[in-house]
Amino acid sequence: MKRILFILLLFSVELLQAQPFYFRRYQVEDGLSNNAVLSSLQDKKGFMWFGTKDGLNRFDGYTFKIYRHDPDDPNSLGGSFILCIYEDKDGVLRIGTERGLYTYHPSTETFSHVKGSLKEDVKTMHMDKHHNLWYIAGLGIYKYDVVHKTIKAYPKARFFEATSICEDDQGTLWFSTADGFICSYDAVKDDFKSYYLFNHSRPAPSNWIEKIFYAGKGQILIGTSNQGVKRFNTLTHTYEDVLIYNIDQTEIYARDFVRVSESEVWIATESGIFIVNNIPGKIINLKKQVNDPYSLSDNAIYSFLKDREGGIWATTYFGGISYYAKPYALFEKFFYKKAENSISGNAVREICPDNRGNLWIGTEDAGLNKLNVKTGNISNFKPDGLRTSIINSNIHGLLAVGNELWIGTFEHGLDVMDLKTEKVIRHYNAGTGANDLKSNFIYSFYKTMSGQILIATTKGLYTYNRSKDNFDPVAQVPDYIFYTSIMQDSTGMIWLGTIRDGLYYYHPVTGRKGFYTNDPKNKKSLIDNRVNRVMVDSRKNLWITTESGLCRLNPATHNFDRYTISDGLPSNVTYSIQEDKASNLWISTSKGLFRFNPVNKEFKTFRKSDGLTGDQFNYNSSYKDGDGQMYFGTVNGLIRFNPANFVKDTFIPPVYITGFQVNTKEAAINAKDSPLSQSILTTQSVVLSSTQSSFSIDFAALSYTSPIMTEYAYKMEGIDHDWIYLKQNRKVYFTNLSAGKYRFRVKASNSSGIWNSKETVLDLEIRPPYLASTTALTIYTLILSAMIFFVIREYHKWIERKNARRMAIFENEKEREIYQAKIEFFTNVAHEIRTPLTLIKGPMEKVIKRVSELPDMEKNLRIMNKNTDRLLNLTNQLLDFRKTETSGFSLNFVKANLSETIKDMIEDFQILAEQKDILLELKLQEDRLDAYVDLEAFHKIMSNLIDNALKYGESHTVVELLRDENKADFLKIKVKNDGKIIPYELHDKIFEPFFRAKEAEIRPGTGIGLPLSRALAELHKGQLLLEIDQDGFNIFVLMLPIHQLIEFNLKGKWKKI
Incomplete structure (x- = not known):
């Protein structure tokens, strides 16, 4: 530094x-x-x-x-x-x-x-x-x-x-x-x-x-x-x-x-x-x-x-x-640059050296070029109308022979240039003579071991007769064929490629000749009749480039080994071929430059991303100089390189998953319905719903020298058994995958074909539709089990109910019989008792009227009268209940002032209340509340309710008359007592005939009063029920309609309501 x-x-x-x-x-x-x-x-x-x-x-x-x-x-x-x-x-x-x-x-x-x-x-x-x-x-x-x-x-x-x-x-x-x-x-x-x-x-x-x-x-x-x-x-x-x-x-x-x-x-x-x-x-x-x-x-x-x-x-x-x-x-590049030192065109064709250290380059679109290899200076030659200039800009064949440069054009004949003056000194056109060229399309030249100049045209192969300055057709091969390339091997055999007629060969000395063509039925035959170039390598193998791949001829068996895309070629359209000092073959194709080692089968493709001017090369356009440098022509210029400078790429790029799309849309981080909660670069597993079973994955190997040359391989475990190799694509699609767990694995190779041993892995789980999910299946199983359980349980219940019904019917019949027997018994007893009671009561009343005459007997007689009344009342109740049971009890509804009626009844019970030290209280919402009732039946209902309240109350009994707040055409009478609260489960039971709670058995009673009262209430189209209020009162509530279907007024007229 x-x-x-x-x-x-x-x-x-x-x-x-x-x-x-x-x-x-x-x-x-x-x-x-x-x-x-x-x-x-x-x-x-x-x-x-x-x-x-x-x-x-x-x-x-x-x-x-x-x-x-x-x-x-x-x-x-x-x-x-x-x-x-x-x-x-x-x-x-x-x-x-x-x-x-x-x-x-x-x-x-x-x-x-x-x-x-x-x-x-x-x-x-x-x-x-x-x-x-x-x-x-x-x-x-x-x-x-x-x-x-x-x-x-x-x-x-x-x-x-x-x-x-x-x-x-x-x-x-x-x-x-x-x-x-x-x-x-x-x-x-x-x-x-x-x-x-x-x-x-x-x-x-x-x-x-x-x-x-x-x-x-x-x-x-x-x-x-x-x-x-x-x-x-x-x-x-x-x-x-x-x-x-x-x-x-x-x-x-x-x-x-x-x-x-x-x-x-x-x-x-x-x-x-x-x-x-x-x-x-x-x-x-x-x-x-x-x-x-x-x-x-x-x-x-x-x-x-x-x-x-x-x-x-x-x-x-x-x-x-x-x-x-x-x-x-x-790859050194030569391409057209306006007003600069460059070749004149893009579509480079034949390349050949002269004996002065120059390289001549023909183009199909802009004439001829001379490259000074030492200085890098380039001279351009184009038609200018003069006889000393080239005849046409579309150059195909070039050959330097001594001080002359032979130039073949497209449909404009053949020019010969003096290399000293760089002027055209001769021109040849097609003619009709025996020693004339038959085509102006001069495709290629070749100088043989003997010094002959061979000219390949669209109508035959010719040799140049220097002494006569004309052209002799080559007799050993057909004269009507379009020849594309010429090559002589070390034995002197001349090999000719054709545009559509296969591979020809002949020996100018021995006269041996023949041809090879494609046989569709023979996979060992020439792969295609369209032959572009023929070359013999250092091992004396004959290689042929065609429009359908590369071939190698085995001269002993006359069989051809074929190499195509399936063997690694980037394209089956192969143009030109050269061999480097390491015995690698360099083959130009329509999709890149292919380096191939025939011994170990290693290969590598170079493309524009590697430094080429373009991927498509051109026909008959290659040359190797004495230093091993190679030149190849493309449709976008010329490249020059030395294969010895290429070193194996040892950098192993890491692979990352760079994109994840669901149903063709990129999955955003933490977006609604997105399976990604973090970047796909750091995501190790993805869970997808059943509607997200179609997705695609992007990946990239982080190598930048030639990313297009990076190859990938992936495997989706759960679907793929083997690795799937991708030449250039770095996106894979999966459509409608079944529910389940998968593992996506991907790896990559560098530009030299060295694979990264470290794979990138992404685990995926596709959940089934909810109706087919584990949860749903569990629910289905539970439901089915529950249904089976309930069916079995209901069946057993049905059997139990059936048996219970049978038993209930039997017991009901039995109870009915007992009940009827009990009623009949009490009714008969009541009838038997009532008659003597009536007979006793009459004389007793007469005696009482004369009680003043017997003052000592008054008290005893009144007690006897009282109990006789009570006993008679009980027998009447029993007989009345019987009538209600047999629908023999009829009521006469008359308009009555219930306020006054209840007030009178309270006065009758006041003495009894005082004897029991119970406060008997009456509450009237209004001074007068009228209703149509049967007065006798109403009196019986209220007497039973007040009597019960006093019988079981402790210190306070309240009778309340008011309008029903929920039904305007009803009255409500509440009889409250502060006695022991009747349990909820007995609220209906106490209205059953002859039922008496255990707590009530210590007090006198028959169990007929409440059932009779409810029956009479229902004959009034009313109700009698029991409630418990928040103050701890037992409340018997009597609800009666104000009007009845048939009413009787005091004037003795019936009124239909």
């Missing part, structure tokens, strides 16, 4: 291009977000990142993924103007924008603003050995402690306006300033020491330092805006001006540096790239060439990046990205 810099001081810049430099361009048309590219980085995974004026770009060799500021997305970048990109020692990607510093989160592909950082333009970053991230924002210096998330500022007002950062071998940080200083940071003192770099330099309008770059061994290269490149010695603290001026003496504006090797540094400037290497006194300045698509895309170079494969990425302000890869430069 020191030697290089010394050379720069001694010599001026020369525009030297000792070797070709070819760049591949990436611009907006290729998917880049903006052609103004300000920064670049390759991350630890291998992805390329580019910062532009309109977004951050991630590149995988095929496609750009763009990240921009989105005002509606708080997780997007704060700004789209990307000034710098940096990956710290922990692998965290930091993005410097015009609106502050941001951190990239790869799992979600989102960004977050570094807390505490100002929203100013972040120009550059660097992490020191203590894991502090230093960055320059708004020309101020900031130190970000990534562990403790704290930021310390070094304000420009107190220190200086900083522009760039670098770190030397000792771990010392260096900063450049906007006014010409370079400053070292003292970590102990937390301060800076400055060194001025313009003391002994020419005055400049600005001392701005754009970039400092540590080049090793104590040397820092300094790029300035007006004084080019300087060199600073960190040990002596001295500087030297190194490279100041362009060739036109304008100042160099240096922006960036990259060390390509120990002996080579590239400098990015506003005037292209300066390459400094160990050629004494020589500096190469690469610039954009208007007519050269392989030159730099722009002269304003903003940043450099050297990738893991050794390629150099140069980002420009207007031209996007220019990428230089050494393998890409192995």
Whole structure:
């Protein structure tokens, strides 16, 4: 490095291009977000990142993924103007924008603003050995402690306006300033020491330092805006001006540096790239060439990046990205460039050397060219109407013989040029004579061992008769055939390719002759009758290129070995063939240049992405010189290369899954119905619903020298038994996969065919439709089991109910019989009792009337009368209940003042209440409430209810008459008592005949009163029921309609309601 810099001081810049430099361009048309590219980085995974004026770009060799500021997305970048990109020692990607510093989160592909950082333009970053991230924002210096998330500022007002950062071998940080200083940071003192770099330099309008770059061994290269490149010695603290001026003496504006090797540094400037290497006194300045698509895309170079494969990425302000890869430069290109030293056309045909060190190149679209191999100068020859110029621009055949150049044209005959004067001295047209050419389409020439000149035309093969200056048809082969190529092997046998008639051969001395043609039934025959070129290799194998593949003739068996696309050829259309010093065959095709080793069967295809001018080559267009350099003509120019310079690619690219589409739509992270919760780059498994069973997967091997040559292989476990190999495609589709678990595996090979042993794996699960899911099947099973269980249970219940019904019928009949017997018994007893009671009561009443005569017997007689009344009342109730049971009880409904009726009844029961020390209370909602009732029946109902209330009450009984709040045509009578609460389960039971609760058995009763009362209430079309209120009262509620269907008034008239 020191030697290089010394050379720069001694010599001026020369525009030297000792070797070709070819760049591949990436611009907006290729998917880049903006052609103004300000920064670049390759991350630890291998992805390329580019910062532009309109977004951050991630590149995988095929496609750009763009990240921009989105005002509606708080997780997007704060700004789209990307000034710098940096990956710290922990692998965290930091993005410097015009609106502050941001951190990239790869799992979600989102960004977050570094807390505490100002929203100013972040120009550059660097992490020191203590894991502090230093960055320059708004020309101020900031130190970000990534562990403790704290930021310390070094304000420009107190220190200086900083522009760039670098770190030397000792771990010392260096900063450049906007006014010409370079400053070292003292970590102990937390301060800076400055060194001025313009003391002994020419005055400049600005001392701005754009970039400092540590080049090793104590040397820092300094790029300035007006004084080019300087060199600073960190040990002596001295500087030297190194490279100041362009060739036109304008100042160099240096922006960036990259060390390509120990002996080579590239400098990015506003005037292209300066390459400094160990050629004494020589500096190469690469610039954009208007007519050269392989030159730099722009002269304003903003940043450099050297990738893991050794390629150099140069980002420009207007031209996007220019990428230089050494393998890409192995093919030297010759193509038409207007007004420059170049070949005259694109469709290159025959190539042949002369004895003066020149190479003659014919084109089918622009005449003849002479290349001086030593100087690189190219001369063009086109028809100009003079007899000494070539007759036509469409050149097919070329042959240099001594001082003459034989030139075959398309349908314009044959020219012969004097190589000394470079003038055409003879011309031959087709004629009708026996020794005339029969066609003006001269396809090819060949000089035999004996010195004969053979001419292949569309109508036969001819030899030139020098003595007679005419042409003799070759008698050994047909004269009507279109011959395409001529070759003589070491035995003297001459081999002829034809346009459609196979392969001919003859021996001019022995007279032996013959031909080979294609036999569709014989796979060992010539593969195609359209033969393009014939060649014998160093092992004396005869190779034939055809329109359907490559053939090798076995002379012993007369069989042909065939090589086609299935054997690795990029195309079956094969044109020309050459053999290198390593015995590899180089075959030009319609889809690239094919290198093939016939011994070990190894092959490799080179395409435009490898540095070719195009993938389609041309007929009869190849040549190998004595140094082993090869020339091949294409329809887009000529390439030259030395096979010895090709080395095997040993870089094994990592493979990443870069895209996942469901039903043809890209799956977004955390979007609705998306299977991705994080970036597909970090996703290891994906779960898909039944409606997402059609999907596609993108993948990329991160190799950039020739991505189109990367081959892939994948296997979807669960579907594929073997690996499926892909030549160029990097997307696979899966349609309507069945529910289940799968594993997708993918791997890749590099451009030399070396496969990556580390596979990339993605596990997938496709869930069945819900109706066929495990959950659903479990539910189905449970439902079916439940149904079976319920069917069996219901069947058993049905049997039980059936048996129960039988038993119930039997028991009901039995109970009915018992019940009827009981009723009959009580009825008979009641009848028997009532008669004597009546007979007793009559005389007793007479006695009572005369009780005054027997004063001592009055008390006893009244007791007897009272009990006789009670007994008679009981017998009447029993008989009344019987009538209700047999529907023999009829009612007469008359209008009655229930308020007065109840009031009278309360008075009758007042003495009994007082005897039991019970408060008997009456509550009337209104003074008069009328209803149509049977007064006798109503009296019986109320008597039973009040009597029960007093019988079982403790201290308080309330009778309340009111209108029904829910039914306006009903009255409601509530009889409450504070006796022991009747359990809920007995609320209906107490209305059954003869039922008495255990608690009531200690008190006198028959169990007939309540059933009779309910029966009488129902005959009134009313109800009698039991309620419990919140105060703990038993409440018997009697609800009666105000009107009846048939009513009787006091005037003795019936009224229909």
